[in-house]
Amino acid sequence: MMSDIQIAQAATMKPITEIAAGLGLPDESVIPYGRYKAKIDHRLIHKADKQGKMILVTAISPTPAGEGKTTTSVGLADALCKMGKKTMLCLREPSLGPVFGVKGGAAGGGYAQVVPMEDINLHFTGDLHAIGTANNLLAAMIDNSIQQGNPLNIDPRRVTWKRCMDMNDRQLRFIVDGLGGKINGTPREDGFDITVASEIMAIFCLATSITDLKDRLSKIVCAYTYDGKPVTAGEIGAAGAMTALLKDAIDPNLVQTLENNPAIIHGGPFANIAHGCNSVMATKLSLSLADYVVTEAGFGADLGAEKFLDIKCRKAGIAPSAVVVVATVRALKSHGGVPKAELNQPNLEAVKKGIVNLGRHIENMKDQFGLPVVVAVNAFPTDTAEEQAYVEQYCAELGVPCALSEVFAKGGEGGLALAEKVLEVMEDRAINFTYPLEAGLCEKVEAVAKKIYRADGVNFSAAAKKTIAELEAMGYGDLPVCIAKTQYSFSDNASLLAAPTGFTMEVREVRLSAGAGFVVVICGAIMTMPGLPKKPAAMAIDVDADGKISGLF
Numbered sequence: 001m002m003s004d005i006q007i008a009q010a011a012t013m014k015p016i017t018e019i020a021a022g023l024g025l026p027d028e029s030v031i032p033y034g035r036y037k038a039k040i041d042h043r044l045i046h047k048a049d050k051q052g053k054m055i056l057v058t059a060i061s062p063t064p065a066g067e068g069k070t071t072t073s074v075g076l077a078d079a080l081c082k083m084g085k086k087t088m089l090c091l092r093e094p095s096l097g098p099v100f101g102v103k104g105g106a107a108g109g110g111y112a113q114v115v116p117m118e119d120i121n122l123h124f125t126g127d128l129h130a131i132g133t134a135n136n137l138l139a140a141m142i143d144n145s146i147q148q149g150n151p152l153n154i155d156p157r158r159v160t161w162k163r164c165m166d167m168n169d170r171q172l173r174f175i176v177d178g179l180g181g182k183i184n185g186t187p188r189e190d191g192f193d194i195t196v197a198s199e200i201m202a203i204f205c206l207a208t209s210i211t212d213l214k215d216r217l218s219k220i221v222c223a224y225t226y227d228g229k230p231v232t233a234g235e236i237g238a239a240g241a242m243t244a245l246l247k248d249a250i251d252p253n254l255v256q257t258l259e260n261n262p263a264i265i266h267g268g269p270f271a272n273i274a275h276g277c278n279s280v281m282a283t284k285l286s287l288s289l290a291d292y293v294v295t296e297a298g299f300g301a302d303l304g305a306e307k308f309l310d311i312k313c314r315k316a317g318i319a320p321s322a323v324v325v326v327a328t329v330r331a332l333k334s335h336g337g338v339p340k341a342e343l344n345q346p347n348l349e350a351v352k353k354g355i356v357n358l359g360r361h362i363e364n365m366k367d368q369f370g371l372p373v374v375v376a377v378n379a380f381p382t383d384t385a386e387e388q389a390y391v392e393q394y395c396a397e398l399g400v401p402c403a404l405s406e407v408f409a410k411g412g413e414g415g416l417a418l419a420e421k422v423l424e425v426m427e428d429r430a431i432n433f434t435y436p437l438e439a440g441l442c443e444k445v446e447a448v449a450k451k452i453y454r455a456d457g458v459n460f461s462a463a464a465k466k467t468i469a470e471l472e473a474m475g476y477g478d479l480p481v482c483i484a485k486t487q488y489s490f491s492d493n494a495s496l497l498a499a500p501t502g503f504t505m506e507v508r509e510v511r512l513s514a515g516a517g518f519v520v521v522i523c524g525a526i527m528t529m530p531g532l533p534k535k536p537a538a539m540a541i542d543v544d545a546d547g548k549i550s551g552l553f
Contacts, residue, residue, distance in 0.1 A: 023289050040252050059361075060332075063334035068328065076415050085419075086290045100541070114255050128166045128268065131198065131201050136163050136164065143186070145236055160221065162191050170531030196269050199516050201269045205312075206279075207250065214239055217238075217242045219515045266279045276308065324418070328378045328380060329351060374418070375401070445521050455491065471510070492505050492523040
């Protein structure tokens with residue numbers, strides 16, 4: 001059996017210019033990055049005269065067993081194309097942190113992948129490097145302003161802007177810099193975030209034009225003065241240069257699936273510590289080019305889908321016509337308490353115990369947000385017919401259709417049953433948002449915690465309460481909230497699996513993302529700079545004398 005990377009390397013790709021021509025894109029709007037990648041002029045979204053229908057793919061709470069959300073997204077798009085539907089796939093860009101850490105890449109798997117897989121997972125078109133450089137330019141200019149007489153009266157103890165890099169590196173979470181005497185800067189506590197958790201990434205994914213991008217960058221609050229007034233990137237004088245660094249990156253990236261269907265991959269904020277959706281420009285461009293757009297939101301529906309709906313859709317004026325919730329029998333067993341080494345063994349009782357996690361995600365999408373839902377059971381060879389039948393029966397009792405997805409093994413052919421179910425339920429409905437924007441920040445956090453997570457309440461640390469009061473006093477109280485928490489549980493405790501109740505969410509820190517237009521609420525032990533595991537995926541990645549890469553997944 002071939003590995004994911006071997007399947008991808010054996011694929012016959014079409015020249016990207018041919019893929020672009022099939023979409024009716026004019027030559028002057030397509031910027032090739034080699035033979036199989038291209039960027040598309042983002043300004044096309046402002047000339048669009050049509051809008052397709054959007055399908056959001058999300059999942060149950062992640063487990064070590066894997067759920068296959070991206071694989072399902074790719075296979076569903078291929079299936080719709082196979083049915084003669086003009087369909088675009090619209091995904092996030094992978095971060096190098098997970099690629100070399102635990103999770104691996106984000107290009108799908110088996111016979112439902114986007115290619116060129118190695119390029120997409122490694123440097124792609126350089127977007128994430130541009131984002132990191134823009135972030136770090138601002139950091140350098142803040143410290144330089146302090147060094148050069150501090151004309152803005154910045155308090156070095158209240159510089160809130162962190163440097164970033166696109167790699168998991170726990171050693172950089174908390175650092176002291178500016179050491180070595182006056183010529184080397186002002187000593188202060190500092191730290192790094194991973195690039196995909198940075199505000200620049202969020203701004204990049206929510207901006208709708210270069211003008212909007214520059215305006216958002218200028219609004220970033222990066223420090224405070226000695227008398228407590230906010231200092232913005234615009235006041236530092238960095239917004240223009242940051243925009244210049246991002247001017248090419250904001251053009252969405254065009255690639256293809258293994259079945260030579262078009263895919264746009266652009267932007268990649270994490271969903272556990274950021275808002276977890278690809279760029280608004282990529283989504284709107286896809287909607288203007290196709291009748292159906294399959295897109296995804298990161299991690300479980302309590303994280304990525306909630307933020308997709310409450311933040312992205314609200315800001316962009318878009319809404320999905322259907323939501324696909326991906327689950328696997330193996331993952332349901334994991335939520336039922338089965339250790340990873342035993343997940344291949346039949347265990348219907350564990351499926352029954354863990355399926356409440358799927359049930360809660362269904363209820364949130366269907367009843368809380370009011371959207372049509374289909375469950376996709378991502379098939380594994382170790383699943384039993386009895387286990388699969390129980391999942392289907394459970395979904396039927398909740399009033400949602402369920403389809404077996406075999407796209408990993410069969411590509412688009414294996415997603416036809418799922419595609420048919422999705423087309424049957426699609427309906428344009430208004431989103432029932434979790435909270436009104438005019439509610440206070442604490443009330444918004446409590447609404448998400450109680451309605452989506454099913455917490456009994458929220459406990460705000462003294463520091464979080466103080467920050468919230470300051471933000472509301474400065475006029476930021478009407479922003480949506482972006483909650484950062486563990487992806488493994490509805491709670492902020494990664495060990496509480498399935499569908500926990502009787503818990504309190506612990507908010508330890510609150511950060512303003514004024515340019516992105518939301519407030520980040522950090523819960524529990526979640527870190528905005530992840531670390532590598534005991535055995536990083538990087539240890540298995542290699543390249544031979546001919547430049548052929550192995551070990552990527």
